Amino acid sequence: MLLDPRAPRFAAAVTTVVLAAALLGGGTPLLLVQAVVFAITAANPRLGPYGLLYRTLVAPRLAAPTELEPAAPVRFAQLVGLIFVGAALVGQLAGLPVLALVATSAALAAAFLNAAFDLCLGCVGYLALRRLVGRPLAARVPAGS
Template identity: 40%
Template sequence: MSQDIRIDPRGYRFGAAVTLAVALVALILGAGVAGTVVIGVLALMFLPGATVGPQATVQAWLFKRLLRPRIGPPTETESFRPPRFAQQMGLAMAAAAFVFGLLDIAAGFYLFTGLVTVASFLNAVFGFCLGCEIYLLLKRTTTRAA
């Protein structure tokens, strides 16, 4: 993918709020079957964002159809690449939590579900995308090394 797709940063912040809600439900339900199913659904929700970009998620679709018509177009856009990396990190953490839930290892379930919760909280509430910042740090590090 050579072109840099531009996205509305409010969209992936909304997506983080949806992620936060789902992750909190998983934490409340706990490491049993119900919590494991919910975190598995969250992992599936991350999949299109991790492979295509955040513009391909269910959350982005909801944002475009329900919120954006009411708040208008963005004043600025951002590259999809850092949020896609954040989605990849979210997918990895949610998948790890799901596997730990399946294996009935509560500590692993809570650790990885907690990481998803904290990261989505930071983005939804403060607009701080932890995965995006890690992407930019890695990009700067690899660019200097080249």
């Protein structure tokens, strides 16, 4: 499955807003919502709520993408995000505010880097792992390939 790379970047922008709001006082409810979004998107990026918003509201107003990206790195990145938000939730629920703060901040930083600079840390990690095991994967391919 290939994806328009602008969809995960849009999702990262929404995630940045959600996680910033969680840090500013939204806490557990926002982290729970974001965890569900990460879980759905890790299972299937095409079903992710933020991706659906992108395809419904934003993509029709844009030209077709010039390149596409494989879904596997995006799924891996969403799983990593889920792990960090899960750790933040554990911190919130166990009365460990430092754990909650650090885990939420790390997830926020990664989402911001993707949204602002098109640098997906989870995707980079996935591609590095693939190279390490001798099964490299192209990060992006020309559309129509």
